[in-house]
Amino acid sequence: MGISKERLALQFLRTYSQPFSLKEMKKVLESLGMKASLEDAQAFLEASPNVLELANGNYLTRAAAFTGEIFSIIPTAAEIEQGVLVPGDRCIPFVESERIPSSLNFYLNGKKVPKKVGKFDSDAAIDMFLLYGEEYAPQYIASDPANDELDLVDRDFELPNYVYLTGLDLSYLAEKAGYRKGDRLLCCVSDWDQGKLNLMALHSDPNSFDKGEIGEKRIEWYAQLEKFLLESFERHGPLGAIEEQLTNAYFENRSKICVPYCGSFSEFITKYSKKVGFEHYGVETRLWYKGEDVPAFGPWNQSVVELKGCLVENLPFDQFALSIIPEFVIDQLIMNCFYLKSKTPEKDILDFISRDEFEFDDVTAAEVILNLKNRSCILEKDYNWFADQTVGPVRKKALELYGRVSSLVRRLDYLGDAVEKFPSQEVVILAQLNSHILRVLETLAGDPEAEDNAEALLLSLDGMDWNFEDIRGTVESALDSERKNKFKIVK
Numbered sequence: 001m002g003i004s005k006e007r008l009a010l011q012f013l014r015t016y017s018q019p020f021s022l023k024e025m026k027k028v029l030e031s032l033g034m035k036a037s038l039e040d041a042q043a044f045l046e047a048s049p050n051v052l053e054l055a056n057g058n059y060l061t062r063a064a065a066f067t068g069e070i071f072s073i074i075p076t077a078a079e080i081e082q083g084v085l086v087p088g089d090r091c092i093p094f095v096e097s098e099r100i101p102s103s104l105n106f107y108l109n110g111k112k113v114p115k116k117v118g119k120f121d122s123d124a125a126i127d128m129f130l131l132y133g134e135e136y137a138p139q140y141i142a143s144d145p146a147n148d149e150l151d152l153v154d155r156d157f158e159l160p161n162y163v164y165l166t167g168l169d170l171s172y173l174a175e176k177a178g179y180r181k182g183d184r185l186l187c188c189v190s191d192w193d194q195g196k197l198n199l200m201a202l203h204s205d206p207n208s209f210d211k212g213e214i215g216e217k218r219i220e221w222y223a224q225l226e227k228f229l230l231e232s233f234e235r236h237g238p239l240g241a242i243e244e245q246l247t248n249a250y251f252e253n254r255s256k257i258c259v260p261y262c263g264s265f266s267e268f269i270t271k272y273s274k275k276v277g278f279e280h281y282g283v284e285t286r287l288w289y290k291g292e293d294v295p296a297f298g299p300w301n302q303s304v305v306e307l308k309g310c311l312v313e314n315l316p317f318d319q320f321a322l323s324i325i326p327e328f329v330i331d332q333l334i335m336n337c338f339y340l341k342s343k344t345p346e347k348d349i350l351d352f353i354s355r356d357e358f359e360f361d362d363v364t365a366a367e368v369i370l371n372l373k374n375r376s377c378i379l380e381k382d383y384n385w386f387a388d389q390t391v392g393p394v395r396k397k398a399l400e401l402y403g404r405v406s407s408l409v410r411r412l413d414y415l416g417d418a419v420e421k422f423p424s425q426e427v428v429i430l431a432q433l434n435s436h437i438l439r440v441l442e443t444l445a446g447d448p449e450a451e452d453n454a455e456a457l458l459l460s461l462d463g464m465d466w467n468f469e470d471i472r473g474t475v476e477s478a479l480d481s482e483r484k485n486k487f488k489i490v491k
Contacts, residue, residue: 022045049062071188084170097243133285242286332444401461
């Protein structure tokens with residue numbers, strides 16, 4: 001079987017090593033036989049997590065951005081005791097964030113460093129994966145092949161007291177590189193696509209830690225890193241993930257951060273930083289000002305809020321509500337009707353979409369019904385009710401929750417900049433829940449392994465449901481207050 005055109009295009013974004021323009025990306029897509037406008041090329045790039053947009057409007061792959069850039073790791077006491085150096089989150093943002101850390105390969109003088117498995121206390125293990133977000137750390141730990149027998153679903157996503165983690169054999173480094181306790185390991189990515197890194201031992205005198213010229217430079221490095229992160233908070237806000245925050249700070253300042261005397265981020269956050277810490281952001285975690293709540297709104301997204309208000313100002317709510325429902329959700333609604341053997345599928349879907357305080361006019365309703373019928377005919381050809389008995393219940397539950405969550409999201413979106421007056425954390429959690437549910441529905445639509453993960457997805461949806469019920473009342477009360485404030489008494 002040949003490699004698809006889209007996979008070849010994605011591979012380009014994993015390996016290309018020079019800056020490129022939108023026009024050049026368009027030519028790449030066309031050379032692969034894909035019809036593409038500049039808008040198509042831009043959408044393709046924006047959908048990829050492996051691309052950075054430069055200030056001059058050009059683009060750069062993450063492979064180009066971070067290959068060869070230096071960072072350092074210093075083993076913990078627990079790792080030294082086990083004789084295992086666990087990559088964990090220490091290679092963020094230099095390596096692919098979606099890659100399982102245990103699959104990274106390190107090389108010393110051109111030879112692959114052997115791997116070894118160590119046994120670690122679960123709390124210590126979670127600390128090794130915090131840059132993925134504490135909420136996701138257990139999943140990364142469970143994905144290590146050394147924990148093949150660990151079933152997080154059976155344990156309600158709770159880790160046992162001890163877990164196994166795959167890492168580098170420190171005894172090999174001691175033998176081949178003269179590594180000893182207190183030494184720092186200097187690393188750089190040699191092949192981003194394949195997850196390959198080079199390393200060397202940077203020997204240190206345990207009696208003169210962070211002293212002398214190198215020590216002073218390293219102390220200054222920590223101060224600069226804190227400054228760069230605070231600047232990133234001001235300009236970009238909390239962004240979509242911790243990894244994205246570090247990508248911005250490191251890439252924009254790599255000439256000062258990626259240097260031979262660099263410290264490590266784990267040392268920075270645990271020993272040196274007085275102003276940066278891990279803070280809760282809705283149901284997730286972000287780097288932010290230590291001890292402060294992460295706000296939902298700020299200068300970094302003000303223009304988006306204002307633009308949203310302008311776009312919907314003259315748009316009827318029913319058209320606005322319909323316009324922001326993704327196509328794959330419509331497909332899943334149709335599939336759900338097949339699964340439930342609905343006798344009135346188009347009406348059921350219309351009722352689902354119009355659960356807010358509006359009704360479609362006759363012309364719009366007729367157009368929607370026609371589109372649904374046409375799409376149903378296409379999907380029905382490949383639908384098998386008997387084969388849908390595992391994924392069907394997950395889809396049904398996900399759509400029920402999406403209906404309730406997206407209804408609130410649409411009503412908030414329609415307010416434009418007025419949403420800034422709403423309770424910040426509740427708005428953040430609502431947006432995150434909407435995003436997570438959409439991710440589940442998208443997985444059901446396109447992931448061939450969705451059936452294998454059905455039990456885990458159901459459990460995850462249960463958690464989302466509980467979180468939604470926790471905030472629903474507060475958001476609805478705020479919406480009621482906003483509605484009342486719009487009425488004026490005329491004398």
